[in-house]
Amino acid sequence: MNTSHEFHLMQLADSFFPAGMFSMSGGLESLVVHKKIQTPSEVLKFIKEQIEFQLVPCDCRVLFITMNSVKKNQLFEVMQIDKKYYSMKLAKEIRNSSVRSGKQVFNCLKHMVKDDNDKNDFIVKFQEKIELKETPCTYPVALGIAVIYLQIPIQSVMRMLLYSFSSSVVSAAIRLGIIQHLDGQKILFSLAKTVEEIIIHNNTDFTTKDIWQLTPFTEIHQMEHEHNDSRMFIT
Numbered sequence: 565m566n567t568s569h570e571f572h573l574m575q576l577a578d579s580f581f582p583a584g585m586f587s588m589s590g591g592l593e594s595l596v597v598h599k600k601i602q603t604p605s606e607v608l609k610f611i612k613e614q615i616e617f618q619l620v621p622c623d624c625r626v627l628f629i630t631m632n633s634v635k636k637n638q639l640f641e642v643m644q645i646d647k648k649y650y651s652m653k654l655a656k657e658i659r660n661s662s663v664r665s666g667k668q669v670f671n672c673l674k675h676m677v678k679d680d681n682d683k684n685d686f687i688v689k690f691q692e693k694i695e696l697k698e699t700p701c702t703y704p705v706a707l708g709i710a711v712i713y714l715q716i717p718i719q720s721v722m723r724m725l726l727y728s729f730s731s732s733v734v735s736a737a738i739r740l741g742i743i744q745h746l747d748g749q750k751i752l753f754s755l756a757k758t759v760e761e762i763i764i765h766n767n768t769d770f771t772t773k774d775i776w777q778l779t780p781f782t783e784i785h786q787m788e789h790e791h792n793d794s795r796m797f798i799t
Contacts, residue, residue, distance in 0.1 A: 572714040576669070576707070577724045589736035590614060590729065591655075594785035596740050604747040607737045611730050611751070612758060614779060619729055620762055622652065622777040623704045624722055628768040629775075630708025631718065639689050642709070643699040648772060650700045655786035659700075666706035667694070673710045687713075719763050726759045727752075 592610065595601045601610055626649045633641040653659040674687055690709065693699045704725070711721045734748040743751070 569714060569716045569720065573716050573720050573724055576710065576714075576716075576721075577728055589740075590733050591782045591786040592733055592736050593740060594788050595782070596737075596742055598785065598788075600785070601737075602742055604737075604743045604751060607733065607743055607747075608751045608754060610782075611733050611755065614729070614733075614782065615726055615755075615758070615762070618777045618779045618782075619726060620766070622649070622775055623725065624766070625770045625775050626702075626704040627708045627721065627725065628718065628770050629772065630705045631712055632768070634686060634709050634712045637686060639686065639693070642690065642705060643693055645772060646699045646702055646705040648775065649702045649704060652775070652777060654783050658786055662702045662704075663700050666701040666703040669703065669706040669710055670694075670701055673706070673713060677713055718768055722763055722766070723759060726755075726762070730755050730759075 592601060592607070595610070601607060626645055629645050630642055633645070650659055650663070653662060670687075670690075674691065677684065677687065687709070690699070690701075694701050707721065707725070711718075730752060734743070734751055737743045738745060738748050
């Protein structure tokens with residue numbers, strides 16, 4: 565059995581990989597400043613709500629659709645989903661952060677497979693569209709392209725995406741001083757069952773009509789965060 569994808573998965577999930585996930589709080593910093601979140605249980609609730617109402621119905625479905633489109637060499641469809649995801653991010657910081665992270669992942673992918681001519685065609689064409697500013701290269705789209713070329717199973721990359729987000733929020737909560745390291749580990753441990761249930765009950769047969777998100781309270785605080793004079797995190 566070929567298990568090289570596990571190595572690539574760890575490479576993508578590693579905070580050393582320049583994806584930018586670990587410089588984000590997902591809006592948590594603003595919620596802490598406004599004393600809306602102050603305890604470990606509130607941090608856990610925040611992460612679960614973001615997973616249920618934003619990451620799974622939006623980011624994960626964009627990821628699924630991108631992967632299916634790349635498999636079929638459908639460049640136009642990938643560009644369409646890329647622009648749709650970008651337009652759904654109402655907070656400027658979130659949009660820009662997603663593009664920065666996406667381009668970092670895509671640039672790394674280019675370097676990793678640049679000597680493999682069989683894999684370069686789609687990547688070269690997508691790069692041309694980025695340079696022409698015809699597509700933004702958001703994070704879930706870039707990730708979807710990368711995992712196809714690195715042959716990472718969809719269930720594994722979904723775990724990685726949800727874990728990376730959860731870990732970045734926990735890390736932010738620790739640095740903001742509202743939880744301790746052991747609290748953070750407990751939060752991540754308790755999220756494992758939730759993530760597995762989501763993965764088990766999710767299929768990958770989605771279209772653009774199936775993409776949605778509903779986190780207005782968090783988005784308002786993300787917008788407020790853009791105007792704060794003192795900020796520890798990008799978002």
